[in-house]
Amino acid sequence: MTATANTKAAVNLPADWRDFFALTKPRVMSLVIFTGLCGLLAAPGTIHPVIGFTAILCIAMGAGGAAALNQWWEADIDAGMKRTAARPLPSGKIKPIDARDFGIGLSSASVVIMGVAVDWLAAAILGFSVIYYAVIYTIWLKPRTPQNIVIGGGAGAFPPMIGWIAVTGDVTIMPVLLFAIIFFWTPPHFWALALFVKTDYAKVGIPMLPVVAGERVTRRQILAYSAFLVPLAVSPWIIGATGAIYGIAALALTLAFFAFSIPVGLRESSGDNDDMKPEKRLFAFSILYLFALFAVLVVDRVAAAQGWIA
Amino acid sequence: MMTPEEKAETKKRQKTRNLVVGGGLLFFVFLFYAITIVRMGD
Incomplete structure (x- = not known):
């Protein structure tokens, strides 16, 4: 983590479940779910509704987990910006370690469930997209290059691809x-x-x-x-x-x-x-x-x- | 030391979180059951 010492450290009350939900960046997730669903529906072939629902759920969980890890790493940066200062971590509503574990748990579960229930290629790309966003973009490139947004765009571009591959099984x-x-x-x-x-x-x-x-x-x-x-x-x-x-x-x-x-x-x-x-x-x-x-x-x-x- | 209000709020949050986690687990039980039935038909 960049340095969480500057954020409010003392959390007296247990975090509300809504704070965990906010960690997943629900507004961004709505676009992720929508594009993933469109990729799934536009793909040639058919998929059982239960498996299709599971694929979209996994895409949402993966995106939510990656968003939580992003906020865990950037807690101090978020604290310094008006737009993000009220997020659960900089405002001290959630402990950093809880946010990290929530992010890891959610994204790991999404990959495993996608692999077991839907398709392992889709699961592999989902796993890569989480690592791409949480590690390559957030930790490595965002603080280092002004082309960070170009590179970060890749993370948001995976969902329709994953939805499509969940149906077809190939790229x-x-x-x-x-x-x-x-x-x-x-x-x-x-x-x-x-x-x-x-x-x-x-x-x-x-x-x-x-x-x-x-x-x-x-x-x-x-x-x-x-x-x-x-x-x-x-x-x-x-x-x-x-x-x-x-x-x-x-x-x-x-x-x-x-x-x-x-x-x-x-x-x-x-x-x-x-x-x-x-x-x-x-x-x-x-x-x-x-x-x-x-x-x-x-x-x-x-x-x-x-x-x-x- | 927590004030009585903080204690009550803590209890309330713990209870809500337990309900949300319980609901989530129940949801996944049904989902895995449905996935198993669908996969058995493949």
Whole structure:
């Protein structure tokens, strides 16, 4: 752990179960569950509902466990930022050792249950994704490189891939493309947030791109990633893995995403009085974008299965 | 030394946590049973 001595050490009362639930980052988990479910539903083939439910539960448990380990390691960093200071560890509601054990237990159980009940390849990738987020990203790269968000994006990109593999049992081009879409979506999504909370990151010494390379570089990078997302999001349609419903919707949604990123990418903020509206709009739309893109992927698959489209 | 209010709150939290853990365990009992039945049919 970075150093938990600065966080409130004395915990007189036992932690409430809601504090443990908060450790799993439920809002992030909702996106993880949704993309994992979409990967599972969009995959060719069938899966028994009980096994499918178990696969999604394991993805959620793995994400929750990794989030708990992330918060355990970053307790001091979280304590120094307004956005995260009220989390269970920096506010002293949970003992660090309890959070660590909860994270290890939850993620280990998720991998074992996934392997035994669903598929060992899916379990192996789930296990790797937990290690990727909790160790490679949180401990190793986040405090060391301004490209931390690019690398961290990989962790959030695994769920649809795992959901897909839970059905098919093998890695093909489609789950890799789903992985790539979230991977390239993450930097503009998170840097938009980092632009309007950059003071906090600077205070705790996390080398976020806006802090290290400056706003101008970050804005250009947001624009570049958003532009690259346009052909990437449409590629499942181009290679014939999805139908026109997905293709047209993906094109429209990603062009809208790109349109939101243009004012962010080309402008300069006017200092402390800037309300950062374009950045906030891009951040809000980016969440809607991912939900909509994966929802339409499932709609496309259902439409094809029902014979509504050729 | 805990105040009576802290003691009561501690009891309340312990009870709720025990209920949540118990509910979780019961859920997994049913889930593993269902998985076993489904897997037996494979």
